[in-house]
Amino acid sequence: MSKPDxxxxxxxxxxxTNFSYMIAKPYSASFVxxxxxxxxxxxxxxxxxxxxxxxxxxxxxxRPANATVRMLxxxxxxxxxxxxxxxxxxxxxxxNFPILNGRCxxxxxxxxxxxxxxxxxxxxxxxxxxxxxxxxxxxxxxxxYFLTAPVFSDTMIxxxxxxxxxxxxxxxxxxxxxxEMFKASVTESANKRIIVTDVEVDIMEKVxxxxxxxxxxxxxEYDGLLSILKVADKYKIKxxxxxxxxxxxxxxxxxxxxxxxxxxxLYGGPLLAKNILHxxxxxxxxxxxxxxxxxxxxxxxxxxSKFFFTVLLxxx
Numbered sequence: 073m074s075k076p077d078x079x080x081x082x083x084x085x086x087x088x089t090n091f092s093y094m095i096a097k098p099y100s101a102s103f104v105x106x107x108x109x110x111x112x113x114x115x116x117x118x119x120x121x122x123x124x125x126x127x128x129x130x131x132x133x134x135r136p137a138n139a140t141v142r143m144l145x146x147x148x149x150x151x152x153x154x155x156x157x158x159x160x161x162x163x164x165x166x167x168n169f170p171i172l173n174g175r176c177x178x179x180x181x182x183x184x185x186x187x188x189x190x191x192x193x194x195x196x197x198x199x200x201x202x203x204x205x206x207x208x209x210x211x212x213x214x215x216x217y218f219l220t221a222p223v224f225s226d227t228m229i230x231x232x233x234x235x236x237x238x239x240x241x242x243x244x245x246x247x248x249x250x251x252e253m254f255k256a257s258v259t260e261s262a263n264k265r266i267i268v269t270d271v272e273v274d275i276m277e278k279v280x281x282x283x284x285x286x287x288x289x290x291x292x293e294y295d296g297l298l299s300i301l302k303v304a305d306k307y308k309i310k311x312x313x314x315x316x317x318x319x320x321x322x323x324x325x326x327x328x329x330x331x332x333x334x335x336x337x338l339y340g341g342p343l344l345a346k347n348i349l350h351x352x353x354x355x356x357x358x359x360x361x362x363x364x365x366x367x368x369x370x371x372x373x374x375x376x377s378k379f380f381f382t383v384l385l386x387x388x
Contacts, residue, residue: 305339317344
């Protein structure tokens with residue numbers, strides 16, 4: 073008997089300014105479905121300057137998707153625009169599509185400069201069933217046992233004098249960097265020792281724990297998350313990087329926004345960057361009074377250029 077599909081729908085509205093360049097306030101949200109209570113969907117949307125829209129869908133916990141996504145866009149009095157995307161295997165789906173055409177005219181929205189759009193994201197999750205979820209939970213429960221049973225390990229991550237016992241197969245599955253390292257039979261792989269010099273022991277232990285369990289407990293503070301994000305970027309552990317970006321987005325404050333902003337520019341991703349920008353725009357009156365803002369403006373003006381550009385357009 074075939075497994076039932078689950079229908080998930082989420083709608084939102086966006087505005088953009090009707091100038092020679094298009095810009096909109098980024099939209100982000102998280103939601104769950106009653107039939108998938110342990111799956112959280114994260115959505116980010118931005119209207120781009122080239123008359124197109126980008127929607128990024130991700131989900132936690134990190135397991136492959138098997139779904140079809142239909143994006144419906146309603147604007148002015150025209151028919152809905154429908155775009156359909158397959159969402160298979162990847163943890164994150166990025167949808168890019170045009171939204172404007174030559175017939176569009178600005179709708180007056182207390183000002184002739186704004187146009188309103190309504191987006192609806194319809195996700196059809198194919199053949200999803202409860203036993204599949206139970207198998208995944210049981211699998212990671214078994215892997216957690218091997219994390220705490222070093223007698224079965226076949227290699228070591230070495231930081232200073234500390235040795236972290238691990239299994240090559242787990243590292244290969246989670247990290248393409250480790251996978252290439254083992255395939256190339258480099259010195260670390262041949263000697264069954266992976267020497268790491270730029271990561272603190274406690275941070276690497278949390279990264280290893282995530283690779284075995286797909287969980288991060290206890291949840292570290294923002295500076296710890298930044299350190300984990302750096303390691304996830306270095307070893308291309310995408311699901312860990314996505315999780316760090318999501319958690320960091322919820323920990324942005326006036327006091328730490330510039331540190332997170334700077335570190336994200338080095339090894340972060342687009343979702344966290346957009347959430348930082350959104351926070352800065354929402355709190356611009358407080359941020360411009362900070363000494364950190366003045367230092368940033370003097371030493372890293374290029375990182376603030378988009379911030380100034382967005383604030384200027386929103387004030388017009």
